[in-house]
Amino acid sequence: MPPADTSSEPLKPDHKGHRERLRERALKTGASALPDYELLELYLFRSIPQRDVKPLAKALLTRFGSLPAVLSAPLEDMMTVSALDTKGRALRVTTDIALDLQLMFEATRRVVAEPLTRTTVIASWSALMAYVQVTLAHEPREQFRVLFLDKKYQLIADEIMGYGTVDHAPAYPREIMRRALELSASSVILVHNHPSGDPSASPGDIDMTRQIVKAGEPLRIKVHDHLIVGREGVLSMSQQRLM
Structure with missing residues (x-):
């Protein structure tokens, strides 16, 4: 049986510090300077507020091969992805997380479609x-x-x-x-x-x-x-x- 998802547990100081450092770097240098896994990790912070999400971000990129492929993946395929955090606890892509990622893709699609309407x-x-x-x-x-x-x-x-x-x-x-x-x-x-x-x-x-x-x-x-x-x-x- 896989370990329980303990996403409600509070962040340890090292994880909290990592989140703060990543946010500060994104603010200072711009999100465009972040590698794909950190950009995805930063986005997942909002969906999983109390966990170290780097393993899940990397698992998504490994499963689908690239950030565009992650965002455009079918919801049911996203939800097959899971990982273990540094404490050995389960992380998985829930319906809400998959929907959040699909919303990012749909927003991107509409942005690039907009010039065609003008x-x-x-x-x-x-x-x-x-x-x-x-x-x-x-x-x-x-x-x-x-x-x-x-x-x-x-x-x-x-x-x-x-x-x-x-x-x-x-x-x-x-x-x-x-x-x-x-x-x-x-x-x-x-x-x-x-x-x-x-x-x-x-x-x-x-x-x-x-x-x-x-x-x-x-x-x-x-x-x-x-x-x-x-x-x-x-x-x-x-x-x-x-x-």
Whole structure:
């Protein structure tokens, strides 16, 4: 049986001193100067006020591989992570802790999405690349999204049209075009991720894209691009002339 979670116990002087020193360093040098595990540790202070949380911060980074991957992990996966503190007592990611981390990710996603709402998507290509990378680069399952644009190429909606497995997300041309008509969209940008990390287009990706392009032609709904997102970067199928 694992040791009980004694999170209500008061901090020992050395742990309290460590928290104060870390906070002072963040205030003095700025949070950007902190390594990932200390940034995560500082955030966990608020969720676990009475414990040494460094082991849990490091366990999260070990489990998911990076800070962005931690924050974008599914809630149920976060809750499988646990660690022992320096006293041998159990630390675990609770529902509240996982939700706090997901809220940080959602805030980040909205910050990078904000520039897309103020100008045309076509004219904000670098902002679009940043947005799709933050949103999908560390998603553990394939996710198919569609950006619906109006006649001025401004964003109407960004919607998830399909979830899949680690290597396939279904996309249905009729459903995409039906939704485009409902939103009065004149064009779309398709986006999906490759959890493997490699954004190269597969034969299936190419065939699927061409089916969606064909479905839009009689409706005069243009498919501007299909972006494939991986940890190694973003591939534009239009730029690669694969559409």
